[in-house]
Amino acid sequence: MFCLIGALRPESGAVEVFGKDPYRCDPEVKGRIGFAPEQPAFYNHLTVQQNLVFAGQLLSQRAQKTKTRVRELSKSFAFEEYVGRKPWMLSHGYRQRVAIAEALVGDPDLLILDEPTTGLDPSSMIRIRNELLKMNKDRGMTILISSHNLHLLERTADYYIFLARGTVVASGTLGELSEKFGREGSVAVETEGLSPEVEARLSGELGAAVRSKDGIVTVTSGPGTLTKVLGLLVSNGVIVKNAETRKDALEAIYVNAVGESNAANDTAVTGAPETKRQV
Amino acid sequence: MFSLFKTDRVLAITRKELYEGLRNFRFPLVLGVVAILSLLSGLGGAQYVTFLQNQNGFGPTGAASSSVDYGALFGLTESRGLSLAELAILYSPVIAILLSADLMSKERDSRTIVKLISKPITRSEILIGKSLALVSVLVAVGAVSPLISFASLQASLGGTVQGEDLSRLGVFTLVYILYLLVWGMIGLFYSNLFKKPITSYLVSILTFLVFSLLWANITSVVANSAATSVAQLESEQYTFRMISITYIFSEVALFVLNPHYLGVNGGQYTFDWFKTTTLVGSLSSVWIDILVLAGSFVILWVLNYKMFGRMNITP
Numbered sequence: 001m002f003c004l005i006g007a008l009r010p011e012s013g014a015v016e017v018f019g020k021d022p023y024r025c026d027p028e029v030k031g032r033i034g035f036a037p038e039q040p041a042f043y044n045h046l047t048v049q050q051n052l053v054f055a056g057q058l059l060s061q062r063a064q065k066t067k068t069r070v071r072e073l074s075k076s077f078a079f080e081e082y083v084g085r086k087p088w089m090l091s092h093g094y095r096q097r098v099a100i101a102e103a104l105v106g107d108p109d110l111l112i113l114d115e116p117t118t119g120l121d122p123s124s125m126i127r128i129r130n131e132l133l134k135m136n137k138d139r140g141m142t143i144l145i146s147s148h149n150l151h152l153l154e155r156t157a158d159y160y161i162f163l164a165r166g167t168v169v170a171s172g173t174l175g176e177l178s179e180k181f182g183r184e185g186s187v188a189v190e191t192e193g194l195s196p197e198v199e200a201r202l203s204g205e206l207g208a209a210v211r212s213k214d215g216i217v218t219v220t221s222g223p224g225t226l227t228k229v230l231g232l233l234v235s236n237g238v239i240v241k242n243a244e245t246r247k248d249a250l251e252a253i254y255v256n257a258v259g260e261s262n263a264a265n266d267t268a269v270t271g272a273p274e275t276k277r278q279v
Numbered sequence: 280m281f282s283l284f285k286t287d288r289v290l291a292i293t294r295k296e297l298y299e300g301l302r303n304f305r306f307p308l309v310l311g312v313v314a315i316l317s318l319l320s321g322l323g324g325a326q327y328v329t330f331l332q333n334q335n336g337f338g339p340t341g342a343a344s345s346s347v348d349y350g351a352l353f354g355l356t357e358s359r360g361l362s363l364a365e366l367a368i369l370y371s372p373v374i375a376i377l378l379s380a381d382l383m384s385k386e387r388d389s390r391t392i393v394k395l396i397s398k399p400i401t402r403s404e405i406l407i408g409k410s411l412a413l414v415s416v417l418v419a420v421g422a423v424s425p426l427i428s429f430a431s432l433q434a435s436l437g438g439t440v441q442g443e444d445l446s447r448l449g450v451f452t453l454v455y456i457l458y459l460l461v462w463g464m465i466g467l468f469y470s471n472l473f474k475k476p477i478t479s480y481l482v483s484i485l486t487f488l489v490f491s492l493l494w495a496n497i498t499s500v501v502a503n504s505a506a507t508s509v510a511q512l513e514s515e516q517y518t519f520r521m522i523s524i525t526y527i528f529s530e531v532a533l534f535v536l537n538p539h540y541l542g543v544n545g546g547q548y549t550f551d552w553f554k555t556t557t558l559v560g561s562l563s564s565v566w567i568d569i570l571v572l573a574g575s576f577v578i579l580w581v582l583n584y585k586m587f588g589r590m591n592i593t594p
Contacts, residue, residue: 002393002592002593005393005396005397006396006397007392007393007396007397007591007592007593008591008592008593009591027285027288027399027400027401028399029399030397030398030399030400031399033397034397035393035394035397037390037393037394039390041389041390041391041393041394042391043295043299043391044389045298045299045302045303046295046298054291054295055394055398057287057288057291058288058291058292058395058398058399058400059398059399060285060287060288060399102394103397106399112397
């Protein structure tokens with residue numbers, strides 16, 4: 001992340017954003033990037049509004065344009081009533097909202113977010129997630145999120161890069177990753193009158209892992225599992241109340257890709273919603 | 280050079296720094312203290328002149344001229360109490376350090392540097408913007424101090440200071456500003472070197488203590504151990520002393536403000552109450568010192584530029 005914004009020089013290899021080296025601080029390239037760090041940092045002698053206006057000044061933006069943009073962003077991220085306050089007076093959730101808004105003052109083509117939801121309350125998390133999706137959809141903004149929050153990524157990202165100990169271990173869309181690292185999905189059937197004998201037959205005949213709890217049978221197996229399971233249950237007189245197929249969750253794919261041992265260590269997941277502008 | 284930075288971005292940084300300095304009362308406090316000390320210095324000088332005039336003249340008994348060397352009043356030799364030059368030598372480094380030693384380290388400590396770096400502003404623009412804020416405050420301090428001191432002296436004595444004394448004070452003011460700027464650059468250097476403002480402050484103050492207050496003792500010990508004769512001792516003491524910018528500035532203050540200082544010979548200053556030299560003559564004795572101060576300022580700024588330009592900003 002720090003290499004992408006030009007704060008750090010890569011130890012090896014090269015980093016290019018929009019075809020240029022960000023470390024060389026080309027203002028044209030930097031003007032197209034917005035960055036919000038994991039820990040929001042502000043000038044505490046300035047108000048929220050003044051911090052955002054200062055960001056606009058660094059972007060060489062006209063004062064009027066910045067003011068309009070600040071109004072829009074404070075409305076979108078719901079911190080309108082706090083713009084006159086000093087940042088240190090705000091809760092972590094609001095500071096994070098302001099930090100993301102600050103990254104968006106210049107209406108960037110690429111938004112880089114480092115752990116945007118760490119320590120956030122649910123309402124802040126939902127607000128931020130929805131705004132990110134909206135900006136991606138409405139403005140075509142490419143958003144790069146570095147996060148350990150797989151739930152957030154699963155709901156926002158289109159493309160994933162799994163990192164483990166500084167190395168890319170897997171990348172692709174959820175479908176691609178599921179195909180490569182998924183365990184072919186599972187079937188969950190809500191039943192009535194399921195006996196241990198039938199459960200044993202399911203396992204024996206399908207050759208699949210079967211879990212049963214409170215009448216819900218979960219079978220993890222290959223393609224066509226649902227039909228086979230339903231056939232077997234009905235032929236044995238079991239009443240089927242509901243049935244659904246489940247795709248592998250991002251978490252399962254991640255664990256499979258990175259490995260359980262690595263998952264416990266220093267790992268990160270990066271997700272980027274659909275790229276509409278070239279990066 | 281001008282293509283290296285964009286003025287509006289540089290000025291945005293400068294404004295931010297000045298506003299911050301005003302908001303936390305640092306600038307008003309420094310300017311206030313300097314103004315009070317300068318006022319006291321000027322009034323003390325005026326009182327001394329009145330006293331000497333009542334005692335039948337200025338200088339030693341039987342001196343050829345009874346005229347007052349007002350320039351010398353601001354210097355290191357004639358005043359009672361704190362003179363302007365003493366004020367400049369002793370307090371300026373503290374003032375400059377107070378204003379400069381956290382310029383970069385505070386941004387790194389609070390992680391706002393990441394915010395700056397991620398914006399379309401070059402590192403040179405950040406440094407130029409901050410330097411500009413520092414220079415403008417130091418120039419204000421450097422100009423206000425002699426102005427207040429001079430004005431209070433003039434008002435007390437009824438407007439009698441004029442001519443070459445005024446020119447000497449003008450030249451001193453310019454060199455004083457240069458001296459402040461060199462200390463400002465030293466503070467900036469440490470703020471680039473250390474991430475914590477407290478560390479950069481402490482090391483800056485330590486540098487001031489060593490090169491201003493303890494330097495005479497240190498150089499004496501070093502010269503004593505190396506010299507074989509008194510003449511050699513004096514010469515070596517002088518040479519070692521002049522490594523410190525504080526002593527370089529002291530020498531400039533001696534010569535520029537007092538026309539009775541005629542030159543340097545073997546580490547000894549030639550002083551004669553009965554002879555005077557012109558301002559040009561005084562400057563010819565210290566032009567190298569002024570050049571060294573100017574060179575130090577430029578070298579330190581370039582060093583800061585290189586350091587910040589190559590600095591890796593870590594999370």
